[in-house]
Amino acid sequence: MNEQDSHSTGGEVTPTGEFGSSAVRLDEGHVVGDGGIPERFENPGFAPHIHRGADLDEVAAKRAERSVGGLFVISILGTLGFIVAYFAIDERVTMFVPGIGQTNALHLVLGVTMAASLLGIGFGAVQWAKTLMPDEEEVEMRHPMRSADEHREGFVAILGDGAETSHLNRRPLIKYAMGGALGLFAVPVVLPLIGGLGPMPGDALSVTFWNGEKEEDGKYPNKPLRLMRDPQNTPIKASEVTIGSVFHVMPEGLLDLEHHLLEEKGKAAVLVMRLDPDDIKSQKEKDWGHQGIVAYSKICTHVGCPVGLYEQQTHHLLCPCHQSTFDVTQDCKVIFGPAKRPLPQLPITVDDEGYLISKGPFKEATGPSFWERGSA
DSSP states (O other): OOGGGEEEETTEEEEOOTTOOOOEEEETTEEESSSOOOHHHHSOOOOOOOOOHHHHOHHHHHHHHHHHHHHHHHHHHHHHHHHHHHHHSOTTOEEEETTTEEEEHHHHHHHHHHHHHHHHHHHHHHHHHHHTSOOOOOOOOOOOSSOOHHHHHHHHHHHHHHHHHTTTTTOHHHHHHHHHHHHHHHHHHHHHHHHTTOSOOTTTTTOOGGGOOOOTTSOOOOOOOBEEETTTOOBOBGGGOOBTOEEEEEETTGGGSOGGGHHHHHHHOEEEEEOOGGGOOOHHHHHHSBTTEEEEESBOTTTOOBOOEEETTTTEEEOTTTOOEEEGGGTTEEEESSOOSOOOBOOEEEOTTSBEEESSOOSSOOSSOOTTOOOO
16 A cells, blocks of 8 residues: 555544545545545435326326317417407407506407417427426436447437327327317418518509598599698689799698608698799699699608708709608609609699699508609
């Protein structure tokens, strides 16, 4: 025995061989030994597997399968309810809820149905794991970063066994119900993202308040409407429009409506100005105007900013957002900037009292350019 093979305390030497099984306390609780695991750590607490009813009894397994499938079906119903409510309930409808008070009916129903959809999937997955999936605890010892080939093959076999023991292939009700629940749950996740972009365009990009309100047969009357000052909401006589002046106008009746029609106000905004008829270079512009008075959409055809800057000497309209410039003497064609199309012109004339009125609606869509836009 040498110094490397022994430890001493108070003259007492205790052997600690390479394969010794004892540990010696030297000072203040410090333990030195052969590195073996004390008995109390040999079993880290893994509980023995306790067989469940579904492991031993096919009837119990079927019952568990039905409960899991039922929870997934609840999720499906919640998702379908969300979709129906999203389209069927007006967002302005309110309802009284005890303990909450008056609340938005759409938001309440969407919250309840989405909760049912989420809880159905969550509880179904938990019930599936607790009653049918294997619950034995397993420990994988440390190994090199790349497993041996036989271990890799064994892993593939384990995955196959897992698919079998999870009852996914043997229990088609769970497979199809879970697939339906997870597949449909994507709808309430994606639907608000799409719906939040606004309504589908339909004719919304081509029809403004200048067309008039839609009649019962689904058509627009296209009747003449007076040009009203914005925001004064008063009509304009042709004699009031002098050369160089600019009027911001709206169609008759629009400014009297509720605030929820703000998008209609945006699409229908018009600029009215008077030029010397000799300065107008387009015959169409003369025909659609009145004695040098012309009206053009106020919404830039680039990204929809308000075109509100008029240069009296050059007869140019300037968009302040990206400096698109339109020549009023040439059908408001683009002479500078990123806009690609002229501002749409509103045909105007005067009524028997001398007030400016529209001859009809815009002949093309107002606002930013889009692929279906045409021109008259």
